[in-house]
Amino acid sequence: MRRSHLTIITLCSFIVLVFACQKDTPRPEERVLSLPENVYRYDSLNGQVSFDPFEGFQVNNHKATLGRVLFYETQLSINNRISCGTCHKQAYGFADNVQKSLGFMDIPTDRNSPAILNAGLQEAFFHDLREPILDNMVLQPIAHEVEMGLEDPDYMAAKIAKIPYYQELFSNAFGDSFISRERISEALVHFIRAMISVNSKFDIGKETNFVNFTEEELVGKELYFHGLPCSSCHGGNNLNGGSSAAENIGLDRWYSDRGTMDIDPVSLDSMNGWFKVPSLRNIAVTGPYMHDGRFRTLEEVVEFYNSGIQHHPQLSFMLRKNTNGGFFFLGEDPQDTYMNELTNIQPLRMHMSETEKRALVAFMKTFTDENFLRDERFSDPFQ
Ligand code: HEC
Ligand code: HEC
Incomplete structure (x- = not known):
C-alpha cells in the first residue's frame, strides 16, 4: 500500500475515534429550565459603592432573564455541547480554571478565558481590545470556529425559535415572540451589563x-x-x-x-x-x-x-x-x-x-x- 494511503486511513480512523470518544453530554431536551416565579431584579445592586457600575445603562429585568437563559444555552453551539457558561464559570468569576478552554469540538481556544464582570466600566473587550462595542461582541463566540461553531446568524435565530420556552421569554422581554439575532444579542448584553461585582x-x-x-x-x-x-x-x-x-x-x-x-x-x-x-x-x-x-x-x-x-x-x-x-x-x-x-x-x-x-x-x-x-x-x- 502506498504511504499516502496509509496516512489517509490512519487519519480517518483518528477522526472516527475522536467522534466516538466525545463526552456524553445530556441531550438538550433533557435539561430542564427552572426560572423564579417573580423575575429577578437585575437593575439593582448587590452592594453599596460611591460610583455607578451600570454607567447609566438601564438594565431591563426581562431582557436580562432571557440573556441568562441564552448564556447557559448549549443549543447556541452547533453540536449542542457547550454554552457561554462552559468557558465562563460563575465559581471562577466567569473565567475558566484551565489555561485554554475547549471549544465545541474539544479544540483549545487561542487564549485564556477572561473573567466577565462590570462590562459597563470597560471600554473594549478581548485581550487585544479588538471589540469596543459589547453588542457586536456577544455574538462573536457563537459564530467562532473554535468556540461554538454556529456561523450562520439566521440559522442560529431559527434554531432558538424552535425551542418552546423561548416564546414566552422573548414576549416578556420584547413584547412579542419574534426571534432575531439582534434580539439575542440585546438580551445577552442586558445580562452581561447586569453582572456587576462591587461587594468585595x-x-x-x-x-x-x-x-x-x-x-x-x-x-x-x-x-x-x-x-x-x-x-x-x-x-x-x-x-x-x-x-x-x-x-x-x-x-x-x-x-x-x-x-x-x-x-x-x-x-x-x-x-x-x-x-x-x-x-x-x-x-x-x-x-x-x-x-x-x-x-x-x-x-x-x-x-x-x-x-x-x-x-x-x-x-x-x-x-x-x-x-x-x-x-x-x-x-x-x-x-x-x-x-x-x-x-x-x-x-x-x-x-x-x-x-x-x-x-x-x-x-x-x-x-x-x-x-x-x-x-x-x-x-x-x-x-
Ligand atoms: C470555548 C470557550 C468560550 C466560549 C464558549 C465563550 N467564550 Fe467568551 N471568551 C473566551 C476566550 C478565550 C476569550 C478571550 C478571547 C480573546 O481575547 O481573543 C473570551 C472573551 C470573552 C469576553 C471579553 C471579556 C473581556 O473582558 O475582554 C466576553 C464578554 C465573553 N467572552 C462573553 C462570552 C459570551 C456572551 C459567550 C456566549 C455567547 C462566550 N463568551 C462564549 C472563551 C469562550
Ligand atoms: C504597565 C501596567 C501594569 C502594571 C504597572 C502592573 N500590571 Fe498587572 N497586568 C497588566 C497587564 C497588561 C496584564 C495582562 C497581561 C496579559 O494578559 O498578558 C496584567 C496582568 C496582571 C494579573 C493577571 C490578571 C489576569 O486576569 O490574568 C495580575 C494578578 C496582575 N497583573 C497583578 C499586578 C500587580 C500585583 C502589579 C504590581 C506589582 C501589577 N500587576 C502591575 C498591566 C500592569
Whole structure:
C-alpha cells in the first residue's frame, strides 16, 4: 500500500475515534429550565459603592432573564455541547480554571478565558481590545470556529425559535415572540451589563476606612498603591486603570501572540506584546493568569513582577528602572531600535521580601466578591 494511503486511513480512523470518544453530554431536551416565579431584579445592586457600575445603562429585568437563559444555552453551539457558561464559570468569576478552554469540538481556544464582570466600566473587550462595542461582541463566540461553531446568524435565530420556552421569554422581554439575532444579542448584553461585582472586602473597606482589614492586608494595600507601580495600571473603581488600555509588561522578549497589533502613533511601529490591562476584581478565583494562562497562582504572578520582567523595546515605562524618554526611537530600523533599547532598558526589579510578597497576595484576595460568585441571578438556570 502506498504511504499516502496509509496516512489517509490512519487519519480517518483518528477522526472516527475522536467522534466516538466525545463526552456524553445530556441531550438538550433533557435539561430542564427552572426560572423564579417573580423575575429577578437585575437593575439593582448587590452592594453599596460611591460610583455607578451600570454607567447609566438601564438594565431591563426581562431582557436580562432571557440573556441568562441564552448564556447557559448549549443549543447556541452547533453540536449542542457547550454554552457561554462552559468557558465562563460563575465559581471562577466567569473565567475558566484551565489555561485554554475547549471549544465545541474539544479544540483549545487561542487564549485564556477572561473573567466577565462590570462590562459597563470597560471600554473594549478581548485581550487585544479588538471589540469596543459589547453588542457586536456577544455574538462573536457563537459564530467562532473554535468556540461554538454556529456561523450562520439566521440559522442560529431559527434554531432558538424552535425551542418552546423561548416564546414566552422573548414576549416578556420584547413584547412579542419574534426571534432575531439582534434580539439575542440585546438580551445577552442586558445580562452581561447586569453582572456587576462591587461587594468585595476591598469595596467594603473603601467605605469603612479599612477597619475590616488584617495587618497583612494593610501592608499589601500600601505596597499596591504606593510602594509598587501596581495601581498605576490596576487602579480606579474597577481596578483596571479606569479605561481599557493595553500595556506591554515584559512577559517575553519575543511574543508569539503579538496582542493588540495597533500602530503606535509616535513611532508608526506596530505594537507588540501589548495586552488589555485586566480588572483584578475576583482575581483570586480567575486563574490561570495572563492572556495565555501561563501562571497558575497569584504567587507566580507576583514573582514574575518581582524578578521576571523581560527586556522588551516596548516594555511599559512603569515597569522600567530607567527610561530614555519617548516610546521608541523615531525613524530607526526596528531591529536597531530593539538592540539599542535592549542595552538601555532596565526592567524594574522590585526586590520584595517574602513577607511583602505574601502581603501583596493577601491584599489581592480582598478583591473577591463572594456574593457575586454565588448570586442566584447569574447562575445556570438549567437542571
Ligand atoms: C470555548 C470557550 C468560550 C466560549 C464558549 C465563550 N467564550 Fe467568551 N471568551 C473566551 C476566550 C478565550 C476569550 C478571550 C478571547 C480573546 O481575547 O481573543 C473570551 C472573551 C470573552 C469576553 C471579553 C471579556 C473581556 O473582558 O475582554 C466576553 C464578554 C465573553 N467572552 C462573553 C462570552 C459570551 C456572551 C459567550 C456566549 C455567547 C462566550 N463568551 C462564549 C472563551 C469562550
Ligand atoms: C504597565 C501596567 C501594569 C502594571 C504597572 C502592573 N500590571 Fe498587572 N497586568 C497588566 C497587564 C497588561 C496584564 C495582562 C497581561 C496579559 O494578559 O498578558 C496584567 C496582568 C496582571 C494579573 C493577571 C490578571 C489576569 O486576569 O490574568 C495580575 C494578578 C496582575 N497583573 C497583578 C499586578 C500587580 C500585583 C502589579 C504590581 C506589582 C501589577 N500587576 C502591575 C498591566 C500592569
